[in-house]
Amino acid sequence: MNQELSLSFIGGGNMASALASGLIGKRCGASDVHVIDVNETALARWREQGVGTAAAPDEQLSSRRVWIFAVKPQVMKETVAQCKPFLRPDTLVISIAAGIESGTLAGWLGGDKPWTRLVRCMPNTPALIGAGISGLLALDGVSEDDRAVAQLLLKAVGEIVWVDNDDQLDAVTALSGSGPAYVFLFLEALIQGGIDLGLDAQQSRKLALATLHGATQLAALSPETPATLRERVTSKGGTTAAALSVFEQQGFSALVQQAMRSAYQRAGQLATEFAK
Structure with a gap:
């Protein structure tokens, strides 16, 4: 990564705050970060950290090498349209907005042709404590330097996995994006x-x-493997075997995979809905 890291968060909610907390003072200064959000209370918290803020897209966007869209998918199209006049040829766009495919984003950002200097990400909620994992998808216009920047940003809140297409990112959504909820449900039980x-x-x-x-x-x-570790806990005729037999009888593994398939299919449906 050869260029200075300057960022604009378009949407200043929890995920943006988590990313910034992992970067400010370590990879960049507070003055290198610019936040756009309609919520004045949220902006006030950012200003307390020395971060520049704005209630709407402004000229500051033009001076930022990296834009990170962290808004709700329902308002993404409108937000992109407001930001688009400030887009420069060297701007790297990163989206952590769920449910909007890379091709849709590229079309919204582009003029005569799609904007391909774009990385789409799917983080998960443990990122809020620096223990997340994110799936990343880079379009053709993303350079090796851009990929290094995207990795640097997302590694500030956990681990990363690169994928090749939107279908794989939907699979990431079904596994790690929605996965914390599965774990919390099991924890409740x-x-x-x-x-x-x-x-x-x-x-x-x-x-x-x-x-x-x-x-x-x-x-x-x-x-x-997890299978080997499970077998080592399970003595024949013992307490663990008794419990696992109930899981097997009830089709536990198949049920988990069916739930993930449902999440995967819903991710594809949402992409179609938000593309309209």
């Missing part, structure tokens, strides 16, 4: 299960949280 078996709420919550955290850490650090 574990906690309630502990309470039903006689533990108090505090005990059950502590045990469930530590179990999920420890198991995922073990899986991340072990060279063995």
Whole structure:
């Protein structure tokens, strides 16, 4: 990355704040960040950090190398139209708006031809504590230097995975984008299960949280597959085997995959709806 990092967040909500907190003071200064948002309360919080702000797109956009669209998908088309007059040939556009395909964004940003200096991202909510993972898709106009910038930005809030097309990014949405909700649902079930078996709420919550955290850490650090790790916990005729047999009888794995397929299909439907 050879150029100075100067950013404009178009939308100053939670994800933009998470990205900025991972960058300001480490990769750029507060004066290198510009935030556009219609919410004055949100802008006031940014100004407290020394960040420049505006309630609508302005000339400051022209001086920023990277634009990060972090608005709700319902207002993305209108927002892009407001920003488009300030677009320059060397502007790298990054979108973290869910549900809008790269081709749609490229068309909105472009004039006679689509704007291909564009990276579409799908982060997830653990990014808010620096523990997220994001899927990234680069269009043809994105240089190696641009890719390095996009990686730098998203690695400020966790890990990254590059994908090749929008279909794969929809799969990312179904797995890691929506995935935290699946984990929270399982966590709720574990906690309630502990309470039903006689533990108090505090005990059950502590045990469930530590179990999920420890198991995922073990899986991340072990060279063995999750299947092997599961088998090592499962003694024939033991307590774990009794529990797992219920999951198997109820089609647990198939149910999870069916849920992910539904999320994937909905991502495609939303892309069609937002493209109108």
